[in-house]
Amino acid sequence: MFAEMVRPRRSRLLYYGLKESLSKLIKLDLFANSFILRFEKVSSVAAPSIFVLGSGMNLNNCLVSCLGWGIAFLFLGLVCSPAVASDPAERNIVFFITDDEGPTLGCYGDSLAATPCIDRLAKDGVVFNRAFATTASCSASRSVVMSGLHNHKNGQYGHQHHFHKFDSYHNVVSLALPRVLAKAGYRTGHIGKYHVGPEAVYRFETYLRGNARSAVEMAEKCRDFISDRSDDRPFFLYFGTSDPHRGGGIDKASKLKLKPDLFGNKPERGSYPGVEEVFYDPAKVTVPPFLSDTAETRSEIAQYYQSCARIDQGLGRLVEILKEAGVYDKTLIVFTADHGMAFAGAKTTVYQPGLRVPFVVRNPYEKQRGFVSEAMVSHIDIAPSLLDFAGGLDPDLNGPKDWVDPDKYWKEKDLFAKDNRSGGNKFRSYQGKSWLNCLSGPEVDHWDSIFASHTFHEIQMYYPMRVIQDDRYKLIWNIAYKLDYPFASDLWAASSWQAQFLKGEDAPYGLKTVGQYIHRPEFELFDMKSDPDEAYNLAGKPEFAELLKTYQGKLKAKQRQLEDPWILKWKYE
Numbered sequence: 001m002f003a004e005m006v007r008p009r010r011s012r013l014l015y016y017g018l019k020e021s022l023s024k025l026i027k028l029d030l031f032a033n034s035f036i037l038r039f040e041k042v043s044s045v046a047a048p049s050i051f052v053l054g055s056g057m058n059l060n061n062c063l064v065s066c067l068g069w070g071i072a073f074l075f076l077g078l079v080c081s082p083a084v085a086s087d088p089a090e091r092n093i094v095f096f097i098t099d100d101e102g103p104t105l106g107c108y109g110d111s112l113a114a115t116p117c118i119d120r121l122a123k124d125g126v127v128f129n130r131a132f133a134t135t136a137s138c139s140a141s142r143s144v145v146m147s148g149l150h151n152h153k154n155g156q157y158g159h160q161h162h163f164h165k166f167d168s169y170h171n172v173v174s175l176a177l178p179r180v181l182a183k184a185g186y187r188t189g190h191i192g193k194y195h196v197g198p199e200a201v202y203r204f205e206t207y208l209r210g211n212a213r214s215a216v217e218m219a220e221k222c223r224d225f226i227s228d229r230s231d232d233r234p235f236f237l238y239f240g241t242s243d244p245h246r247g248g249g250i251d252k253a254s255k256l257k258l259k260p261d262l263f264g265n266k267p268e269r270g271s272y273p274g275v276e277e278v279f280y281d282p283a284k285v286t287v288p289p290f291l292s293d294t295a296e297t298r299s300e301i302a303q304y305y306q307s308c309a310r311i312d313q314g315l316g317r318l319v320e321i322l323k324e325a326g327v328y329d330k331t332l333i334v335f336t337a338d339h340g341m342a343f344a345g346a347k348t349t350v351y352q353p354g355l356r357v358p359f360v361v362r363n364p365y366e367k368q369r370g371f372v373s374e375a376m377v378s379h380i381d382i383a384p385s386l387l388d389f390a391g392g393l394d395p396d397l398n399g400p401k402d403w404v405d406p407d408k409y410w411k412e413k414d415l416f417a418k419d420n421r422s423g424g425n426k427f428r429s430y431q432g433k434s435w436l437n438c439l440s441g442p443e444v445d446h447w448d449s450i451f452a453s454h455t456f457h458e459i460q461m462y463y464p465m466r467v468i469q470d471d472r473y474k475l476i477w478n479i480a481y482k483l484d485y486p487f488a489s490d491l492w493a494a495s496s497w498q499a500q501f502l503k504g505e506d507a508p509y510g511l512k513t514v515g516q517y518i519h520r521p522e523f524e525l526f527d528m529k530s531d532p533d534e535a536y537n538l539a540g541k542p543e544f545a546e547l548l549k550t551y552q553g554k555l556k557a558k559q560r561q562l563e564d565p566w567i568l569k570w571k572y573e
């Protein structure tokens with residue numbers, strides 16, 4: 001895999017070589033000893049600036065000098081001109097992550113979606129049909145993406161912002177995605193939603209600004225970063241939309257008593273600059289099985305799809321910009337979401353609509369493209385995969401080749417020597433593994449089973465759940481099952497939820513009841529082949545007692561391997 005990776009040597013080396021040679025020529029008084037050439041790197045193109053510092057030449061000298069300058073400029077022109085139009089760096093990375101979006105895309109067979117740009121990308125890339133977040137919570141999930149460690153390992157159990165106050169350990173700096181890619185020779189840029197901490201750990205070199213509700217505007221704000229040739233390193237661009245997260249208030253124009261959330265859409269059918277909003281008729285949308293088919297749900301789904309369509313146009317613009325900059329075929333593009341859609345039954349849960357995410361990857365360096373992969377991949381794999389693509393992953397250690405000892409790192413900076421540490425942990429290896437080889441063909445497998453580790457969403461929402469899921473079965477352990485299931489503030493307020501909740505605990509909610517949604521059993525075991533919508537819990541049924549035991553054993557073994565502190569709960573609760 002690495003053999004075919006040719007890291008660009010770049011024009012900079014050529015420039016410095018030239019500079020040295022010319023300096024030698026000058027020292028040989030080939031032109032005139034009263035001239036000193038000084039080259040300044042005004043840009044990556046190595047434009048020389050020449051200063052006349054001496055004088056006292058006679059005419060002959062001057063003519064000779066002029067001739068010399070002519071030759072010098074010709075020489076520079078010949079050698080530097082190609083450098084001016086130097087080839088852009090190879091193996092750039094765009095990581096495009098949306099906020100609360102299920103695989104509701106055309107390339108996943110969703111006929112309702114208006115996602116032509118993602119669908120085009122998918123036709124020339126790989127659609128991962130079985131891609132999963134490890135937690136359906138914004139901040140927590142993003143820290144997994146950026147660290148390659150589960151939340152119980154990286155320390156970021158929930159939201160980072162405001163009073164929620166969760167941060168990853170400082171020693172995660174040794175594995176943090178923007179840090180390790182910078183060490184691997186990348187310039188790193190971020191735009192849009194960030195939502196992880198501390199910044200000192202997940203530090204990007206460049207922070208770009210743009211309205212995260214308009215991916216089109218965001219793409220435009222990335223234009224200079226993408227096209228920048230003043231820096232000859234390849235780029236890593238982390239592009240995080242706020243769409244289609246709930247927000248922007250409720251749609252006051254709705255005739256319903258319980259009005260739908262706007263999902264970032266402008267009220268009164270308004271639109272963002274450069275965006276052609278796609279409006280949906282609630283009567284014509286499809287309601288997924290985990291939701292109840294009500295007027296309230298339909299109205300919210302219509303808003304959700306409009307928000308998703310806006311993202312697609314942003315991706316389209318970004319692809320245009322990559323093409324204009326001549327880097328589309330030199331850039332790996334990953335498109336995904338932090339977790340599933342923001343409806344009760346998806347976001348914050350570990351059910352399929354919460355954990356399953358869109359995952360489309362286009363790797364221009366692969367010959368075979370345009371297929372669907374059934375390989376099971378997880379957000380835990382993203383950091384090692386991108387580092388693998390960058391040539392910076394040590395396959396034996398499954399960590400960065402150019403690794404920084406976090407203890408030494410902070411000690412040298414006289415910072416965080418004791419603060420916010422996970423004691424005795426070196427953070428040398430990722431918990432995920434690279435899926436880069438899966439991009440070569442649909443026959444390549446990845447995980448036999450995926451693991452999910454969810455502990456918090458908002459600070460008030462302690463509800464630890466652990467999951468193991470393979471080809472056939474899925475086991476959920478609701479560790480704090482005696483508690484009522486807690487609600488994220490936006491999901492609690494959702495009209496699609498309230499419409500059912502107000503009818504009482506016996507009211508249906510998707511394939512369950514409101515009461516079943518709130519009061520959960522300790523274990524939930526599903527046969528994903530015969531029951532992909534997780535409606536029939538097999539745990540507690542005598543005929544499945546052995547199967548339950550087997551999967552409990554598998555889950556426990558995974559917790560041990562992944563150093564999950566909640567493994568203690570098997571003993572004393």
Ligand SMILES: [Ca+2]
Nearest residue numbers: 099100138338
């Ligand atoms: Ca989210």
